[in-house]
Amino acid sequence: MPKSSEGQLTMEKTPSYYVTKEVPARIYTMSKDTKLIVVVRDPVTRAISDYTQTRSKKPDIPSFESLTFKNISAGLIDTTWSAVQIGMYAKHLERWLQFFPMEQLLFVSGELLISDPAGEMARVQDFLGLRRVVTDKHFHFNPAKGFPCLKRPEGNSKPHCLGKTKGRTHPNIDPEVVQRLRDFYKPFNSKFYQMTGHDFGWD
Template structure:
């Protein structure tokens, strides 16, 4: 028991990450070790509040393995990405990092092994996910994600994400309650907690009242870009 608590203490303070472990390409199962571009093993990282929560979940779930994410929410900023992530984490087939790793824009030099160690443990059939909206505006991010895995799905908030990920529809109204103070629905029991949870103070802000003539000008301006998006995705979102 003493050994277990000692291990938990060191892992929650980031010391477990200092032990170098080989990372393997999950698609090809090759035995190639992945390190940072300069060949130096990733350095230890002290956990923040959200990271500590995820570390707790990973330690509590000693089954499965850490994998590179099969799906990444890349944007857009203030487009509901945090709400989307929290709602997807309700699904039993989704495991996700709570905080934003910012690997492909800020910490890419730490190497793929460091990145994979941030991920929660998953079982066969579960999807590993992360969310960092600034990837959407980082020009290096697409190439870096593709170098990691060409099979990773990139999510931009604009449609029905559960269909895109091939998830069975299990998230319903029973998972939410309407918070009168916040003015929007909150989670009854989020992952790893027995208490209800609402999104932060910066979420759920009311939209400003925009004059109709401004809306018309914006629609005219964005119409050709919307048409290109419809052609690229093969889906008409009906924004006109």
């Protein structure tokens, strides 16, 4: 990670940080004052998105429904499958809170990043102690992808939208499987809401 000069902030991101057991201790050892931003979304939607991404690279993988359960007839969710495990946000947060106070963590809503990107970016800028430079003028909604694009408020430059590997159409999943997952995540979500002091409305 590069050094930050006076008046600069250095940012770094990796999707696997939040769920990797060894990471909180490593980051704390590097800098106990680090501010941490975690983007979270409905864990059921997140799992389906994860599966969709994997299937785009490996078309012959088993169905989402078969991967979700240890035992389909018994309805036992397979918590060892990473697509399911990652969405157990409260479990991962417990590890982080062993090293960092909640004041140093900001949880950003993935849903609001789509519907109200300027609002969520305002929260991020406040959390980092920055002026609110990024506003609604910097976003343009792309109806084809269903996601906002970044744009420069001045000039006529083309908005920067998500690439081909993002915003894929999700496969149709058995509604009963989706409901089983919602029931499975409900206690994890409830605990996560309590820990963060924020109801993300996934239930």
